[in-house]
Amino acid sequence: MQITVNINGASETRDVEPRRLLVDFIRSDAGLTGTHIGCDTSSCGACTVLLDGRPVKSCTVLAVQADGSEVKTVEGLAEGGELHPVQAAFKEHHGLQCGFCTPGMMLVGSALLEENPEPTDEEVRWAISGNICRCTGYMNIVTAIQAAGGEGS
Amino acid sequence: MYPSAFEYSAPGSLEEALATLAELGDEGRVLAGGQSLIPMMKLRLAAPGHLVDINGVNELAHISESNGHLAVGALARHADVASSEAVSRHNHTLASAAPWVSDPLVRNRGTLCGSVAHCDPEGDWNSVMLAVGASVVARSSSGERVIPITDFIVDFFTNSLDSGEMVTEVRIPAYQGSAGGAYLKLERKVGDYATVGVATHLVLDGSGNVAEAGLGLTAVYGHNLKVTEAEDMMVGQVPGPELFAEAAAIAASACDPDDNVRGPAEYKRAVVAEYTRRGFAQALAQARGEG
Known part of the structure; x- marks a missing residue:
């Protein structure tokens, strides 16, 4: 069936099978490979995107369910050549090691800061609890998200 | 995949x-x-x-209080339940359980009614529903049925919906008087299934005795288990550590956990007993305005 999804402000219209997963629509159809596939069983959060503003695991959403919706991926964080405050803070505070979980962590962090610009350590840890960093670099991820909040306020 | x-x-x-x-x-x-x-x-x-796909059926996204019950519609996400003032006002056990369902991203998408209908014995919500005496509203093109949760849960991954029927709402009754409740969940990590989950619900009468008790167990039986024997035993009694220890002993013997990667059966039984005691103690403190 034909669907149209607004990804990072650009309209993507494609014919897809109902079983097409949103993550594959983003990666293979729209060509945006910043969204990663990790566990493929909704356990790890590497495939996190914002669906109408809310973080979700795109391996566990059908592309047809996103018809008419707005999706934001890591490629949509920076605006006008300027890094998003969360991206700048991850760079500054070494919030990544291998980088595989990073797109999901930054999107969850950006969604948290929209609602709560100055989260506590515990609030950040709660927000990222569905995202796994297998390098176990959580301390710098938490620091980076908090720092980005501080800059925005 | x-x-x-x-x-x-x-x-x-x-x-x-x-x-x-x-x-x-x-x-x-x-x-x-x-x-x-x-x-x-x-x-x-x-x-x-x-x-x-019912995600476009916006009339099912409600969480509302009416006619003596709280109604949670089939499109209300776990995150909506967790942040709902109506839920925290209406029922302690529901409010306590909502933040512990899976992880934040899954809670943004998954629904309470879907979890209830799924009847996974390791799912959290049906223990809560058993403890608080919820009902499930099932609709089909030929009408509506209101099914008590004890009749709705048939067995492992099996509900009592007929062909062509869907869950449109779960109803949680209001109680009279002071009450409390908790959902205590042991999990290895966020997003994992419960090793053990225990839902407790307690209502006191005017003299401070137990008017109503609810106890539901997760992941320790072939389906979410309502410990009716313990609930009935508690009614009319003076609430406190002795009564809760008795309920805990009944719960530990009523469950039938498996030995698996999340722990041996003996350990899970011990957690069921401990969480039953702690859950009712927390419920009592809330009911007395101390919690």
Whole structure:
């Protein structure tokens, strides 16, 4: 069936099978490979995107369910050549090691800061609890998200 | 991983959804949050012929208090339940459980009604529903049934819905007087299934004795288990550590946990007993305005 999804402000219209997963629509159809596939069983959060503003695991959403919706991926964080405050803070505070979980962590962090610009350590840890960093670099991820909040306020 | 091929409909109203389900019969399966159904389809544990996606049926997104009960509609996400003032005002056990369902991303998508309908014995919500005496509203093109949760849960992954029926709402009754409740969950990590979950619900009468007690267990039986023997034993009694220890002993012997990766059966029984005691103690403190 034909669907149209607004990804990072650009309209993507494609014919897809109902079983097409949103993550594959983003990666293979729209060509945006910043969204990663990790566990493929909704356990790890590497495939996190914002669906109408809310973080979700795109391996566990059908592309047809996103018809008419707005999706934001890591490629949509920076605006006008300027890094998003969360991206700048991850760079500054070494919030990544291998980088595989990073797109999901930054999107969850950006969604948290929209609602709560100055989260506590515990609030950040709660927000990222569905995202796994297998390098176990959580301390710098938490620091980076908090720092980005501080800059925005 | 990909599911088997299926047909897909996205009705825009409840009437249209019910008409589609009636037409499809056993081939039709409701898709709400999809956080259990889609993984099961990807793992090829489920292969429905036709998904009826109700995410466009906005009339089912409600969480509202009316006619002596709290109603949670089929599109209310776990995150909506966790942040709902109506829920925290209405029932301690529900409010306590909501933040512990899976992880924040799954809670943004998955629904309470979907979890109830799924009847996974390791799911959290049905223990809560058993403890608080909830009912499930099932609609089909030919009418509506209000099914007590004890009749709705049939067995392991099995509910009592008929072909063409869907859950539109779960109703949690209001109570009279002071009350409290908790959902205590032991999990290895966020997002894992419960090793053990215990839902408690306690209502006191005017003299401070137990008017109503609810106890539901997760992941320690072939389905979520209502410990009726302990609930009945507590009614009319003076609440406190001795009574809760007695309820805990009944709960530990009523459950039948498996030895598995999450722990040996003996350990899980001990956790059931301890969490029963702690849950009722927390409920009592709330009921007395101390918690």
